Amino acid sequence: MGQPAPTEERCRETGDTCRGLVFNIMRFAVHDGPGIRTTVFLKGCPLNCWWCHNPEGRSGKPEVAYVAERCIRCGDCVRACPEGSLVLDDCVVRDPHLCRLHSRCVDACSTGAQEVVGRWMSPSDVLEEVVKDQIFFDESGGGVTISGGEPLMQTEFVEALLVALRAQRIHTALDTCGFGELNAVARISRNVDLFLFDLKLVDPKKHQQFTGVRNDRILASLRLLAEYGNAVIIRIPVIPGVNDDEDNLTAVSGLLSSLRLRNIDLLPYHRIASGKYSRLNLTYRMEDVVPPTLEHMQVIAARFGREGFHVQIGG
Numbered sequence: 635m636g637q638p639a640p641t642e643e644r645c646r647e648t649g650d651t652c653r654g655l656v657f658n659i660m661r662f663a664v665h666d667g668p669g670i671r672t673t674v675f676l677k678g679c680p681l682n683c684w685w686c687h688n689p690e691g692r693s694g695k696p697e698v699a700y701v702a703e704r705c706i707r708c709g710d711c712v713r714a715c716p717e718g719s720l721v722l723d724d725c726v727v728r729d730p731h732l733c734r735l736h737s738r739c740v741d742a743c744s745t746g747a748q749e750v751v752g753r754w755m756s757p758s759d760v761l762e763e764v765v766k767d768q769i770f771f772d773e774s775g776g777g778v779t780i781s782g783g784e785p786l787m788q789t790e791f792v793e794a795l796l797v798a799l800r801a802q803r804i805h806t807a808l809d810t811c812g813f814g815e816l817n818a819v820a821r822i823s824r825n826v827d828l829f830l831f832d833l834k835l836v837d838p839k840k841h842q843q844f845t846g847v848r849n850d851r852i853l854a855s856l857r858l859l860a861e862y863g864n865a866v867i868i869r870i871p872v873i874p875g876v877n878d879d880e881d882n883l884t885a886v887s888g889l890l891s892s893l894r895l896r897n898i899d900l901l902p903y904h905r906i907a908s909g910k911y912s913r914l915n916l917t918y919r920m921e922d923v924v925p926p927t928l929e930h931m932q933v934i935a936a937r938f939g940r941e942g943f944h945v946q947i948g949g
Contacts, residue, residue, distance in 0.1 A: 653754045654791030657690050659763055665949035667807035669776025676780065678787035679753045680813050682846035684919045685873050687820035687907035691783030696735060696752035699913040700726055705747035714742035726914060753777055757795040763800060777805025786814030789822060812855035813847065814920045819855045827867045829859055835877050836885035844876055860893035867897045869949065872926050872934060874903065883934065887941050899943045900940055902926045
């Protein structure tokens with residue numbers, strides 16, 4: 635399971651403005667909220683979802699990823715590693731117990747096969763990047779989405795970034811699983827225009843089986859946002875054999891009806907991220923799961939639609 639990025643601790647150490655651990659800033663995103671958006675991906679997540687499509691966002695620390703397709707097997711990275719954590723065979727193999735993330739292997743690699751995932755940025759650093767796209771936000775009704783990992787693992791940084799974005803009159807969205815402290819969720823909600831709330835499973839035991847944590851805290855956050863009247867779109871990743879059964883769908887519709895939340899995005903499971911797991915030396919547990927067909931997604935969408943929900947397939 636990934637650990638939260640030590641944002642507050644780092645802020646105290648540096649005496650500088652708050653910093654967050656960012657692993658990607660993706661421009662021209664059209665599935666992370668309304669309009670054309672720039673999505674800021676943060677590292678650190680308390681969940682360990684079997685189907686996670688951003689495994690590089692799990693750990694709350696910088697990592698080194700190995701892209702085998704770029705590797706020419708020259709051995710420069712192996713020779714550069716002071717701990718001897720790399721071995722050259724058919725590909726470069728890293729011993730995570732020996733690696734100390736000095737990143738000398740990255741500096742030695744001429745092809746980009748070794749790359750650092752995660753860099754510390756201040757809110758002003760991020761703002762400097764995203765305001766370059768403000769003309770697209772203004773023209774399309776878009777803005778900035780903060781995603782992860784789980785943004786609630788870096789609450790101090792996220793709050794500071796949201797305030798900075800609001801000062802620039804940039805629309806803000808927070809893509810979250812809701813696993814956070816309620817007081818932090820309440821505080822952050824004041825500067826979020828739209829929550830993209832990932833709801834995976836309602837049954838707590840099944841949620842723990844497939845994500846590594848129970849969902850008590852998640853559901854409490856969702857109830858709080860509903861009570862506060864925040865704009866929320868519920869995002870349901872549709873995972874065949876995991877959460878597309880009638881019991882879970884009935885539980886989801888009952889929960890959302892009780893909270894008067896009516897907007898649902900159905901996100902079909904896909905295998906696009908499977909290659910990321912090997913780059914990070916992680917096990918991908920969904921190899922045998924077949925993505926849902928469009929017809930299956932339409933059946934689920936129609937089911938929610940008959941109950942009065944506004945449903946979209948895809949983000």
